[in-house]
Amino acid sequence: MSDGPRFPRTGTGTGTGTEELEHQKAAITRLGHELRALVEATVRTDASPDTLHRVADGVRTVTGRLTGRRRARGEIPEVDEFPAGPRFYSPVTGAGSPLAPPMRVMAADDGLIGECTLAGTHEGPPGYVHGGVSAMLLDELMGRACAAAGTPGLTVSLQMRYHRPVLLETPLRIIARVTGTDGRKIFVNGSITSRTAAPDASLVTAEGVFVTPDPDSTRALFPGLQRVMARELRG
Numbered sequence: 001m002s003d004g005p006r007f008p009r010t011g012t013g014t015g016t017g018t019e020e021l022e023h024q025k026a027a028i029t030r031l032g033h034e035l036r037a038l039v040e041a042t043v044r045t046d047a048s049p050d051t052l053h054r055v056a057d058g059v060r061t062v063t064g065r066l067t068g069r070r071r072a073r074g075e076i077p078e079v080d081e082f083p084a085g086p087r088f089y090s091p092v093t094g095a096g097s098p099l100a101p102p103m104r105v106m107a108a109d110d111g112l113i114g115e116c117t118l119a120g121t122h123e124g125p126p127g128y129v130h131g132g133v134s135a136m137l138l139d140e141l142m143g144r145a146c147a148a149a150g151t152p153g154l155t156v157s158l159q160m161r162y163h164r165p166v167l168l169e170t171p172l173r174i175i176a177r178v179t180g181t182d183g184r185k186i187f188v189n190g191s192i193t194s195r196t197a198a199p200d201a202s203l204v205t206a207e208g209v210f211v212t213p214d215p216d217s218t219r220a221l222f223p224g225l226q227r228v229m230a231r232e233l234r235g
C-alpha cells in the first residue's frame with residue numbers, strides 16, 4: 001500500500017527501561033485477571049443485597065486507589081505495540097482489560113487465529129454468547145489481520161452472519177484472513193467455530209472492508225502516534 005502511514009513499534013522504547021516495562025506488564029496482567037474474576041463473580045452471584053452493598057463499598061474504596069494521573073484520550077500506553085502488537089487495554093485481547101476474554105492471537109499461514117472461552121460476562125441469549133460480542137471478537141481479529149499483513153486499517157463495513165448460537169464455556173477458535181486489497185481498501189473474512197464440538201462448522205462468519213486512512217487523516221485521527229514517534233526518536 002503506497003500511501004499508507006508508517007507506524008512505529010511502541011513499548012520497546014526509551015522513556016522506560018525494558019525491565020521496568022516488563023514489571024508494568026506483569027502487574028497490569030495480574031490486575032486484569034483479578035478484575036475479570038470480579039466481573040464474572042458479579043454477573044453470576046446470587047448474594048444477598050447486604051453482601052452486594054458491602055462489596056460495592058469495598059470496590060469503591062479500591063477504585064479510589066487507582067487515581068493519580070490518567071492517560072489522556074488517545075494517548076498510547078508505553079506497554080502497547082500499536083497497531084500490530086499487543087494492546088494491554090483492548091476490550092478483546094487486552095490482558096489488563098476486565099472486559100476482554102482475553103482472546104489469545106496467533107499467526108497462521110494465511111492470517112490470524114484467536115482463541116478464547118467466554119462465560120457469563122459475555123452472555124446474550126441464556127447460555128450463549130452475545131451477538132455483539134461475536135462481532136467484537138471478529139472485528140478486532142480482522143483489524144489485527146490487516147495490520148499483520150502490513151496494511152493497517154479501520155473497519156468501514158462488517159457484514160455478520162449468525163449460523164448457530166455460540167455456546168458459553170466452550171473453547172472457541174476465531175479466524176481472520178485478508179483476501180485482497182484495492183487501493184486503500186482491505187477485504188477480510190472471518191469465522192468463529194467451536195474447538196471441541198464440530199470444529200469444521202462455522203457458527204458465525206463475517207466479511208469486512210477496512211480502509212487505511214491517508215497520512216493526513218492518520219495524523220488527525222491518532223495524535224497519540226506523533227508522541228510515540230517523538231519518544232522513539234528521542235531514544
Ligand SMILES: CCCCCCCCCCCC(=O)SCCNC(=O)CCNC(=O)[C@H](O)C(C)(C)COP(=O)(O)OP(=O)(O)OC[C@H]1O[C@@H](n2cnc3c(N)ncnc32)[C@H](O)[C@@H]1OP(=O)(O)O
Pocket residue numbers: 083139140143144147152153154155156157183184185209211212213214217218
Ligand atoms: C490506521 C489504522 C489503525 C489501525 C488500528 C486497528 C485497531 C483494530 C481495531 C478493530 C477495528 C475497529 O474497531 S476500527 C473502529 C471502527 N471504525 C471506524 O471508526 C472507522 C470510521 N470511518 C472513518 O473514519 C473513515 O471512513 C476512514 C478514515 C476509515 C476512511 O475515510 P476516507 O479516507 O475519507 O476514505 P473514503 O474516501 O471515504 O473511502 C476510501 C475507499 O473505501 C470505500 N469505502 C468507504 N466506506 C465503505 C464501506 N462502508 N463499504 C465499502 N467500501 C467503502 C470508498 O468507496 C473508497 O473506495 P475507492 O473510491 O477508493 O474505491
